[in-house]
Amino acid sequence: MEFIITKEIMFNYFSGHASALQKKLIAESLADPKNLEIYYAYLEEWEKCQPQFLPDLPAAFTKNLERIHSTEQQPRRLRKGAAIHPLHVLTSLLAIRVAACILVLGLTGYFFRDHIIYENYETAYGELRSFTLSDSSSVVLNSNSTLRVPRFTFAVWSREVRLSGEAEFHVRRRGDKLRFVVHTPGNNTVTVLGTEFSVYSRNNKTDVTLNKGKVELASVNSPEPTVMKPGEKGSFAPDGSIHIHALSPGELSSQTAWKEQRFAFNHTTLTEIAVQIRDVFGTDIRINDPSLASRQLTGTFKAQTADDLLEVLKEMLGIEVIKVKKQVHLIPKPTNTN
Numbered sequence: 001m002e003f004i005i006t007k008e009i010m011f012n013y014f015s016g017h018a019s020a021l022q023k024k025l026i027a028e029s030l031a032d033p034k035n036l037e038i039y040y041a042y043l044e045e046w047e048k049c050q051p052q053f054l055p056d057l058p059a060a061f062t063k064n065l066e067r068i069h070s071t072e073q074q075p076r077r078l079r080k081g082a083a084i085h086p087l088h089v090l091t092s093l094l095a096i097r098v099a100a101c102i103l104v105l106g107l108t109g110y111f112f113r114d115h116i117i118y119e120n121y122e123t124a125y126g127e128l129r130s131f132t133l134s135d136s137s138s139v140v141l142n143s144n145s146t147l148r149v150p151r152f153t154f155a156v157w158s159r160e161v162r163l164s165g166e167a168e169f170h171v172r173r174r175g176d177k178l179r180f181v182v183h184t185p186g187n188n189t190v191t192v193l194g195t196e197f198s199v200y201s202r203n204n205k206t207d208v209t210l211n212k213g214k215v216e217l218a219s220v221n222s223p224e225p226t227v228m229k230p231g232e233k234g235s236f237a238p239d240g241s242i243h244i245h246a247l248s249p250g251e252l253s254s255q256t257a258w259k260e261q262r263f264a265f266n267h268t269t270l271t272e273i274a275v276q277i278r279d280v281f282g283t284d285i286r287i288n289d290p291s292l293a294s295r296q297l298t299g300t301f302k303a304q305t306a307d308d309l310l311e312v313l314k315e316m317l318g319i320e321v322i323k324v325k326k327q328v329h330l331i332p333k334p335t336n337t338n
Contacts, residue, residue, distance in 0.1 A: 005035055010042040040116065040151060118148040123165075125282035126305060128259065135159055135172055137180065142166035142258050143280045168198040168256055171213075188236045191216040191225065198256050202279055206236040209247070209255040217242050257300060263309060264300045270317070270330065273297065281306035284327045292319065292332050
């Protein structure tokens with residue numbers, strides 16, 4: 001019989017009144033991500049009803065270190081011949097154990113607070129994932145990507161998310177003033193108001209392609225927003241500057257070819273293709289021949305696996321693909337001397 005997490009059981013668990021069997025069943029059920037979401041929802045509701053003291057763990061830890069290394073006040077020494085009462089020993093040991101448990105639980109919550117605060121949408125290599133956020137905006141997440149969404153405040157206080165990888169967003173327009181904001185590594189931001197756009201953020205590179213509506217791009221070194229128009233692509237340079245250029249209909253379509261598991265190349269070098277294979281499929285490609293690495297390929301090719309795309313490269317570029325352990329080496333095809 002499947003164990004069902006009820007509010008009553010979880011509230012007893014948070015209060016420390018759950019039985020040993022209930023604790024065991026709860027721990028087993030939390031292996032399912034679906035139950036993990038229920039757990040956090042009940043935890044938020046319980047904490048609102050039971051305000052807790054939140055210690056400043058880093059400050060307390062620093063203070064105790066100072067006490068340990070301080071020589072101003074030495075602990076009192078036991079008077080010679082004085083007796084040690086067993087109850088005092090047990091009390092001291094119990095206090096130490098309780099303090100240790102509190103410290104461990106506190107540090108665990110401190111280091112895993114991001115998982116509590118954010119709901120993480122993730123994809124593995126070669127995987128695509130579509131989902132709808134609580135504000136009715138939809139997202140398609142490309143392979144090897146992560147979208148972090150505030151678990152309790154999204155669409156309540158703000159609509160800000162954090163992306164690492166690549167995704168397409170269809171943002172739902174709202175009547176309030178909560179703009180949709182995408183943060184990417186490097187402190188770049190994409191601010192949106194009712195639009196369709198895609199964001200690529202990998203390898204210290206961030207590109208934004210706008211299909212419909214309006215977006216504003218900003219970075220630390222370029223805080224003044226740069227406005228994009230539909231059909232344009234915006235790129236963040238390493239120095240924080242923002243560059244906008246118009247795309248042809250074909251170029252615009254190729255920006256989201258990955259949603260159909262297609263790879264669109266336009267005079268793309270083999271080195272750049274190797275990077276795409278690594279990002280999407282996690283395959284380590286090695287090209288030791290400089291002339292081969294600079295060869296280019298143009299066209300759109302469907303590939304569900306790294307092997308599918310490697311077969312295309314073999315046929316189109318006439319190269320050899322050699323697999324050595326976890327690496328794939330691309331080499332020029334030997335010429336026939338006969």
